[in-house]
Amino acid sequence: MSIWDGRLKDPKDYLELKCKTYNSAPGKLTGYDCPICKNRGVIAQPGERDVVFRWCSCREKRLMLKNLEKSGITRLNTFEEFLCPEKWQSKVKGRAKAFAERDWGWFYMSGQPGCGKTLLCTGIVNRFLERGKSVRYFLWREDGTRLKALAGDIAYREAIEPYKTCEVLYIDDLFKGAVTQGDLNLAFELLNHRYLAGSITLISSEKSVSELVALDEAIGSRVYEKTRENRFHIPNSKHKNWRLNEWN
């Protein structure tokens, strides 16, 4: 029996059936398990004459994951995975969760590798993506190096623009390694733009905010002012003598 027989005389019904069939088939994308598109990445919908396809909302997540691969992160974790055996951990997790529900402000987490800052930051990114926000990832030692190499070149403006103007920016490992004048110039341009525009910015670093101020007062003071109750430093000690809103 042809699909045009019987009940499906109307081409609209035919298109809808075609879409339904397509949308029920699982896809092959990996990295993130999407219940909406069943990992096809696209959704079929009836168009004027034929089926048309649109990107699924998981596209942003998949793009973010591709970027995060640069730093060895293979999936976006949820806040629940950040375990809190100690009181300060629950407190910082609570602040991170609250921050991820807002549409403004900056978040700063500093500490040694392994202190949990990446877990919390990617948890925030995950929630922002779930809320439909567009997030860009900036890995300092890689994207920073690329942009510094372009400084003075005509391509520089175009390359830095998306990081200045994106809805949410996550700068990972700010000022990793030795800090040059080029690093300071780049960080100031990026952060000053976002400071003036009031754009959501998330920063992780091995350097505390007080170390930032010592490095460059213009950058440090902007970060200090914008992060308010969302500024955390985990010192490198066994007992993690945690100070909220660190400042010394």
Ligand SMILES: [Zn+2]
């Ligand atoms: Zn999807």
